Amino acid sequence: MRGIFVLVLIVGVALAGGAVMMTKKYVSAYQNALAQERASRVENIPTVDIFVATDTLKYGHRLTKENVRQVRWPKESLPEGVFTSLEALFPPGSDDAPRVILRTMEKNEAIMASKVTLPGEDAGITSRLERGMRAFAIRVDVSSGVSGFLRPGDKVDIYWTGQVRQEGAVQGDFTRLIETNVELIAVDQKASNDIDGAVIARTVTVAARPEQVAALAQAQSTGKLTLALVGAGDDTIASVIEVDQRKLLGLGAIEAPQEVEREQVCTIRTRRGAEVVAIPIPCTN
Incomplete structure (x- = not known):
């Protein structure tokens, strides 16, 4: 009787261990499938590698390779004028003629052509004048x-x-x-x-x-x-x-005074002894 009890116990323990192993295997398979689904979901969004600022960059600051880092950016929301390659941002031979910051950029902000000068170009007001x-x-x-x-x-x-x-x-x-x-x-x-x-x-x-x-x-x-x-x-x-x-002050315009028409008077002058006298006569013209 004792032998049967021991046998049943052993079989029970074996079945319980098998159930635990099957459960762990099922959970592990589910987690792997979930991770693969999430990874495939992320990969479905097209991205482009661009360069962003590693720290706040202010006007007049010289741009160096230490000031930028490469990140993946969604292609559908790509800003205009970004740099997608290190050679485009830092052309060969530009170490002695670096780009200069034209507008303040915050950390992780995309480096765009409108915010930096050409290699070796001064950041004076001439760079801000349009054609x-x-x-x-x-x-x-x-x-x-x-x-x-x-x-x-x-x-x-x-x-x-x-x-x-x-x-x-x-x-x-x-x-x-x-x-x-x-x-x-x-x-x-x-x-x-x-x-x-x-x-x-x-x-x-x-x-x-x-x-x-x-x-x-x-x-x-x-x-x-x-x-x-x-x-x-x-x-x-x-x-x-x-x-x-x-x-x-709400005043009207100054009007020029109207000229009063004067009656035309015609005269003739005649001498009466030592005196000259003006005598009115009808005007013929």
Whole structure:
């Protein structure tokens, strides 16, 4: 009887061990299948190897190989102008002529051609001028320069205040909007937008077409220029605006006095002794 009990115990233990092994094998197979499914799901998204910043890169910083690293980026959301090879980002022989940062880039931000110079190119304001544009400096102070809150990259409207002489007479002071949505490329001698706090600038540099430069030069030499900051994302175009003192006070235009028609009087002169006398006669003409 004792032998049968031992035999049953051994068989039970063997069956339990077999069940445990089968369960472990099943769980392991399920985990492997799940891992393979997840891996295949990731591989189904096409990716491209690009270069990103390893740390915050500010304007004027020289770009080196230590500042970048290669990552996999989804192909469908690939930014324009990224670098996909180390040879494109650092051409042979560029060690002595490195690229320079034009715009601040944060850590893990993609390195793009619009944010760095060409190898060996200076990061001055010339690199920020588009084709056909020119740089023009405007004198400003705390009142005309929006209290020092201007930054490179901002857009401003430009107003002219002065006097106009016509036929030798001064027509009075008035203010007129002369240019709209003009882009600032530098404040004083700083072309970077990494400016902390308000800066009371003495000059700002704008990007303008040659005909705009001529108009701004004439306006600056004949009156005072004032800048008005345009809001970010504001694409409205301001119409012609002109205000003088009478319009500001709500007064109408000064009307010229009407000439009173005078009655024509015709006379003849005759001498009476030593006296000359004018005698009225009817006018025939």
